[in-house]
Amino acid sequence: MAPKTSKTQKDSSGSQKSTAEKGGKQKGAQSINVRHILCEKHAKKEEAVAKLGEGKKFDDVAREYSEDKARQGGSLGWKSRGSLLPEFEKVAFELEASTTGNPKWAEVKTAEGYHLVMVEGRK
Numbered sequence: 223m224a225p226k227t228s229k230t231q232k233d234s235s236g237s238q239k240s241t242a243e244k245g246g247k248q249k250g251a252q253s254i255n256v257r258h259i260l261c262e263k264h265a266k267k268e269e270a271v272a273k274l275g276e277g278k279k280f281d282d283v284a285r286e287y288s289e290d291k292a293r294q295g296g297s298l299g300w301k302s303r304g305s306l307l308p309e310f311e312k313v314a315f316e317l318e319a320s321t322t323g324n325p326k327w328a329e330v331k332t333a334e335g336y337h338l339v340m341v342e343g344r345k
Contacts, residue, residue: 252303255303255343256314257281257296257322259288260335267329267336280340289335295322300343307332310339317341 257280261267270287274280284296306314313330320326320343327340 224285235258251315251344253300253345254314254341255300256298256306256319257283257284257340257342258298258310259296259338260290261287261288261338262335265336265338270338271329274325274327274338279337280322281329282322282339296340308333310337314339314341317345 227289259267259270259280261270266287266289270283273283273287281295281297285294288296301314303311303315305311309332310330313328317328317339318326321342322340325340326337330337330339
């Protein structure tokens with residue numbers, strides 16, 4: 223799939239705003255504060271998804287379901303572009319920032335297993 227380009231538009235003050243600034247795809251961040259839930263088995267990942275669907279906090283679900291060293295609420299900390307697995311990074315850098323109490327998350331499969339990913343900050 224080809225990357226989407228950001229278009230610019232002038233706002234009421236005459237200055238240009240990118241579509242990312244107007245609520246389009248998140249672009250331009252060079253680092254993200256990221257959390258994940260890693261499950262080796264699809265069935266366990268589906269259980270974690272169900273918990274998130276019930277409104278459970280992302281960090282609580284990570285403590286219960288994640289199978290890696292990031293069990294402390296799933297926090298991986300601040301990561302820069304190029305420091306993550308390519309398929310994980312592609313998904314993570316497209317997510318908008320959210321909170322563990324009201325997470326906006328995505329799924330991605332890597333050689334390590336199934337990840338549920340959320341981003342808490344972007345810079």
